[in-house]
Amino acid sequence: MNNATDKNSGKKSPARASVYVSPGGIEVWSVRSDVAPLIALSFMMEGGSTQDPEGKEGVTQMMARLLDEGAGPYSSDQFQEELASRAIEMSFSVGYDSFSGSLKTLASNADKAFELLRLALLEPHFEETSIERVKAQTIAGLRYQQNDPGFMSSRALTSEAFPGHAYGRPVSGTVESNTAITRADIIEAHARVVSKAQLKVAVVGAFDEAQLGRLLDHAFAELPAANRLISVSPITIMNRGKRIIRELDVPQSVVRFGYEGLAWTDPDFTASFILNHIYGGGSFTSRLFQEVREKRGLAYSVGTSLSNYRQTAVSWGYTATKNERVSECLDVIVEEMKRLKAEGPSANELQQAKDYLTGSYALGFDTSTKIAYQLVQIAFEGLGIDYLDRRNALVNTVSLEDINRVSERIFGDCKLLVAIAGKPEGL
Structure with a gap:
């Protein structure tokens, strides 16, 4: 892998990627590396669970799970044997806005690996026996999660954050919606999402340009040129200041909370990223970790993270504490938000956050698979190949002025949407 020195920081940037367009018109961000005889690929297409029809939530995810359950001339067992006998790793997943896949193979098995990928995308069987098995597995998992406080609080939070919107519905659907899914629904989901339109691809490994073009065209060139996506309307997080309680007889309540976020393409996103690190995203160094865990012993773990979707951006937080201390824990979380907004971070806090975020960035690029995933994510978000x-x-x-300005945008009135699963006292 080619590593380059960042002119502004003096540190190594994770990877030097280049843009290549195959003879068939497939654009790829690629990193050539002969360190190991491997090829890793990641791809993303527009359209995830937001494309699920009402009452059929989970159908896009089920479609993705069925792609390697038999395709082309291979039955489900035969397809898995073809992968296993050559140590080929293939997987597909679904988010709110994306259908994605990954492939890792020895360079010597690349032709077969890309042929299996082509078959999975273009000629999946969607056999009834496989559908019923995957459906049963999904429903069993959902039933198990119904009594999990983390799952319950997360589900309550998203449904209240985006009521009546596609982002408020679960990616995996519900027991009822999965039960209602038919083979025709799965075929329709495949036709709606799987296409070359807005396809993003990244490849890392041991290949030459001619080989790369041939492999890409074999896997993707025959995909439909257009998708049939359902439009999704923009939305901002709703119900800030509201607290939802899902009663569960457990000694410790699980808490999830949400507030405003900024999109990756927003000019203030990087400042919001640093602000999140200082407030709750910095693991052992964050304000919340110090105030909630270290000083008061209210929780073992507490933190925040950022989520970006096509039509919204949000900040999420999490913790878990004894039922009798939930109210106190939430008070500390809100008061620290107010204090950070009013006073801002110190110059030392800001510098420490910068040092960590710049120094640790390369750790997300320590394998070919991670590099391919990061590249395709950057491409999908439209940040440009020079973002690295x-x-x-x-x-x-x-x-510091940027941080203070952004805290006004994100923290606002410092009201949180809170969802709790447990038996909190005093709320």
Whole structure:
């Protein structure tokens, strides 16, 4: 892999990627690496669970899970044997806005690996026996999760954050919606999502340009040129200031909370990223970790993260504490938000956050699979292939004034949407 020095930080940037367009018109971000005789591929297509029809939530995810359950001339067992006998790793997944896949293979098995990928995407069987088995597995998992406090609180939070919207519905669906899914629904989901339209591909490994073009065209060139996506309307997080309780007889309540976020393409996103690190995203160094766990012993774990979707952006938080201390824990979380908004971070806090975020960035690129995934994610978000070179410089240019401005946008009135699963006292 070619590593380049970041001119602005003096540190190594994770990878030097180049853009290549195959003879069949498939664009790929690629990194050539002969360190190991491997090829890793990641791809993303527009359209995830937001494309599920009402009452059939989970159908896109079920479609993705069935792609390697028999395709082309191979039955389900035969397809898995073809993968296993050559140590080929293939998987497919669904998010709110994306259908994605990954492939890892020895370079010597690349032709067969890309042929199996082509078959999975173009000629899946969707046999009734496989559908019933995958459906039964999904429903069993959902039933098990119905008594899991983490699952319950997360489900309550998203449904209240985006009521009546596709983002408020679960990616995996419900027991009822999965039960209602038919083979025709799965075929329709496949036709709706799987296409070359807005396809993003990243490949890392031991290949030459001619081989790469041939492999890409074999896997993707025959896909339909257009998708049939359902439009999704923009939305912002709703019901801030509301607390939802899902009663569950457990000694410890699980808490999820949400507030405003910024999209990756927002000019203030990098400042919001650093602000999140200082507030709750910095693991052992964050304000919440210090105030909630270290000083008061209210919880073992507490933190926040950012989520970006095509039509919204949100900040999520999590913790778990004894039922009798939930109210106190929430008070500390809100008060620390208010304090950070009013006073801002110290210059030392800001510098420590920058040092960590720039220094640790390369850790997400320590394998071919991670590099391919990161590249395709950057492409999917429309950040540009030079983002890897620009990213640390963007972090280093954020000022205290930027942080204070962004805290006004994100924290606002410091009201949280809170969902609790357990038996909290005093709420």
